[in-house]
Amino acid sequence: MNALGNLDVRRLTPHRPGAWPFAMTVSAPDFAALIRSVAQHADQEAFATLFRHFAPRVKTMLMRGGAPAVSAEELAQETLLAVWRKAAQFDPEKAGASTWIFTIARNLRIDVLRRERHPDTLLPDPSGEPAQPLQADHVLAAGERDERVRAAMAMLSPEQAAVVRAAFFLDKAHGEIERHLGIPLGTVKSRLRLALSKLRAALEDFA
Template sequence: MLPKADSNDPTMPDHEQLLLAVARNRDSTAFRALFDHFAPRIKAYMRRLGADSSAAEELVQDVMMAVWLRADRFDPALASASTWIYTIARNRRIDRVRQERRPELQPDDLMSEGGEEPTPDHQFEAAETAFRLRAVIGNLPPEQADVLRLAYYEDKVHAEISAERGIPLGTVKTRLRLALVRLRRAFGEGA
């Protein structure tokens, strides 16, 4: 287990550390390192979802601008750097490409009193969970990994996956639910 850490802690995972440096010090070297790592991946994500190369680069700029401007809202206890950047990329694409609003839950929206989320054991739990999660995704049976990737990369709701692949809806649901059960285990292990 990692100790409680700040941005000077050498044991802290890299990308999380870089994001905190951007948040705290407006560190442009750290931002460049984040850009070099994530921009080509954000571009690949947008390309998979149908953007051409120049539209994908426009979206990369949008996402990385948001990363710079909103870095102070990043909380490494709640999300790894790649998860946080993924949610920004997903939402920017919905705004720009689909021209829809993304209804999001904000921290002060919770309707139940005293129903706060359990506090993570330590600051970088999210990044550690991502390691376990990566292993679980890598070991999914191919048909489960396939429906999962289609959901994230093809902008298809599960009913559309069923129609396009000629797989019965019940089978798509079963595969997704089996995959979700395995994914949940990756989170249970950290507790």
């Protein structure tokens, strides 16, 4: 088990890598501006656009992570509700829109799993991650960082991309990554290091 339930990581693969450059030529709505509009004007129309794009994708992510359709639906709704409520906290300097929404969905999922497993727990809300000191350690247009990370991901070899996905979603503590990929831990580590160094290189002037 891992934080996303019984996960089949192969099914987590998004579109074919070849689809990326094509997808990038389609002009996407400016999600960050829409979130700002929700924060400033309680803009229901902007929210509807965000909802239509993200809720069905959050649902897919959760279902591929092993959640039944009903709970995935519920959690996708909760995620978008949190987007509305937390819109004022969205800081485009810190995270792009899809990254921010990803972290909300992730935290809600962790929270649900926690309540299911041990309701008496007194651990803090994971979304209440400590406020980081607001030093400008990496001030960058996060939207652009997201775009570069996305482009760099598309450039990874299939083996490297697989190892990133596995490290991202599978339970490290129980050796699921090695089992799933069928390669020893040392190889997992070296491939991951290589993949991350490529991502880092794409962000070099940002760091």
